[in-house]
Amino acid sequence: MLQLIRFLKGYLLIRVCGNAPERFINLCSNHQIFLWDIQIHETYYTMKIGLSDFYRIKGFTRKTGTRVVVTERFGLPFLSVGMKKRKVFLIGIVISLGFWLMMSAHIWTIQLTGNFYITEDVFMDFLTENGIVHGMKKSKVPVEELEKAIRNRFPIVTWTSVKVDGSKLFIQIKENELLKEKDQTEEQVKENGKGFDLVAQTDGTIVSIVTRSGVPLVQEGQEVKKGDTLVQGAIPILSEDGTVRRYEFCEADADIMLECHKTYVEEVPLFYREKNYSGREKKRSFLEIGAHRFRFDILGIPYEKYDRLEQKKEVILFHTFHLPIYYGSEKIREYTGCEKKYTKDEIKEIFAHKILKIIQTLEEKGVQITEKNVTMKKNEKKWKMEAEFLLIEPAGVLQKTGICQIEDQNAEEQGVEVTE
Template sequence: MRRSGGTFLDSIKKYIRGYVRIRLESPAPDRFFSLCVHNRIPLRNLTQEASFYEMELSARDFLRLGRFRRKTDARIHILSKNGLPFFLLHARKRKAFFLGIFLGFILLFVCSLRIWDIQITGNRYYTTPVLLDTLSEWDIRCGMAKRNVDCQKLMQKIRQAFPGVVWVSAKLEGTCLIIDIRENDEIPQPTDALADTLTSWDLTAPWNGTVVSIITRMGMPQVKPGDVCKKGDILVSGSVAILDNDSQIQRYEYVRADADIVIKTQFPYYDEFSRTVTVKSYPGEQESYPFFTFFGTDISWYHAPKNNSEIYRIERRLTLTPSFYLPVTVGKIITVPYEKKSYCYTPKESLELSQKHLQNFLKNLVREDALILSRNIRTRLTANRCRSQGYVIIQIPGSEKTPIVRKALPDSTSSVSETN
């Protein structure tokens, strides 16, 4: 006899074979149980009440209890019939049910022949929408047949289309196309058009100011720390004079000037905004409409709202396994009604917003490695406007590349511009 339900595997076997739960009333229950043990009839979930016992046994073993019942003068009552054989016996007249199961398996088989989800991992510089758009241009999209996907050719095309990708793998798992890529550690930087077209240049001042420091790696410095410069002044020349034995200029060598230059300069600041703005208020309650998508067709009870409303769509793709996606999406559409109202900032709120704009301006300068030395900003409030104006004194590294004007030798009076 077994007093417990057994393992999970035993439960599955018990359900497939079918079992019954019975009530036993007998003047000699011990003899009845001994006969069951002797004939290898397992009894499960055995419980004892005042004058009877309840237990479970397989449907096949139940048919063997007839002679035991007669020998022990027992009365056996069937309390319940469970398991697959009894279910099939009960549902044998439900032809539509079995037809639905058959059609369901056919539908799953058809779905397994196509791709219903594309997963891209490992990308950082190349965003997922960009990669999906490129795949769509190559006719790689959800709903296509898996037999039309050549993973080897797809990997080759991705490497050719995206130079920053150094490694890529593509594989089909279930109804999912999984693409894993690895990019260069160095993110591609925008190319310098001037550097691509010129073989040499000068470095000039991008702002008016005072040179704080200059470290020259290539070229001839034209200024020193403390010198005042104007926008466009040459800070480092790419023209290097080559002298002969008599210290006379024999010729000029033209190089790509390179230096780290820090300039102290004054940046103007101006910010103006309206104190009257339009804000949203949400007086009503949100409404939710369920929907589901089947093979790309939306079926929904959603109705477009007549008044102003914010609309949110929440959806989830159904799956059988982590890699077996179905062409079925369920979710809901939420509408939140709102009203537009005019609101005027108070003087305190206007000053706080103006200060926030100034902080964003300063943060952008700091991102460019600028050092904020001082600032002189004045804010004025009118009935409808808030205006801030002034300047910020900073130290900031920077220079501009400028084409070199070739210098003539002492015996020449002409100068030409470089055209390389």
């Protein structure tokens, strides 16, 4: 801060020589004139003094028999004198400063993280509806109100954080998959007045069933077909004579394990094209502003077959001021392609990797693998792998129940008259 004050007020580097320079320094100290960076040389002293204090030392030089010479000038007062001769340059600096100050007061980048079910396009449309757009003033971003609006608009969002950092708006959210499914089905039950059944998504045999809501229609060991109702989402309310008086609709919920067969088919062509890089490369720079990219290349790409590696960086000022401007370079590499045939060992390795990915995906879904049978066949054009699995997997997908409410009896009950 002291350096900034000195720069704004201006200061000088002076050289003091004569009979008693030490007495000159003492007189300045006694009269509250601050000197700094004092250095002793063979026949003179050098030191720095404020511009306003420099005009007060004229009498001291006569008393001490010293001579003061200004060697360098520093600070804004001397800079502005030089700038008067360069008015266009000075005006440019002022306009540039004004431009950056104006730009730094706006939002130029919106970053969303934590979204999985909510797509970025849907979320950006929501922000636009609420007036959150690129280029808006940072002071007009309602942080707390926006967080509440996000949770109200998207019930699946359980936590949200909105933060403005420089010219960037950071939005972090956390989603709840179970809450999403439950809210959607409950809302549909209320709107339609009907429940939801759990139906089989594939053929198989029921291994176990634990029902939480609804009426179970199957039992352990029973074989079912795709589309069969496993748990009914309409609970019958019986009258005294045992007939169905009405239905209480709900969302069927149960833990059902189903044993089923599944076959996965993977194909790989007999031949593949191998890239042989020639070693010839070409680099070119580019500038990307918004959706437009400008490449600094006049001659173009002289290669017939090539691929490119790209590196780019965003323009960020003062670590927090993000601009929609990117710069970088492209490395273009020439290659020649030759056709090669997969060996049997290579095919086995490829298929083994594919089977491993299938198994990992099934295990992530809570599926148990009890049997596995893999066969490989080859024809004139491709290799074909068939992997047959015997699985025990969670069963039941929600589907609107086909049962309708018994309206006649309800109306009859409402129309009963009591007489004495």
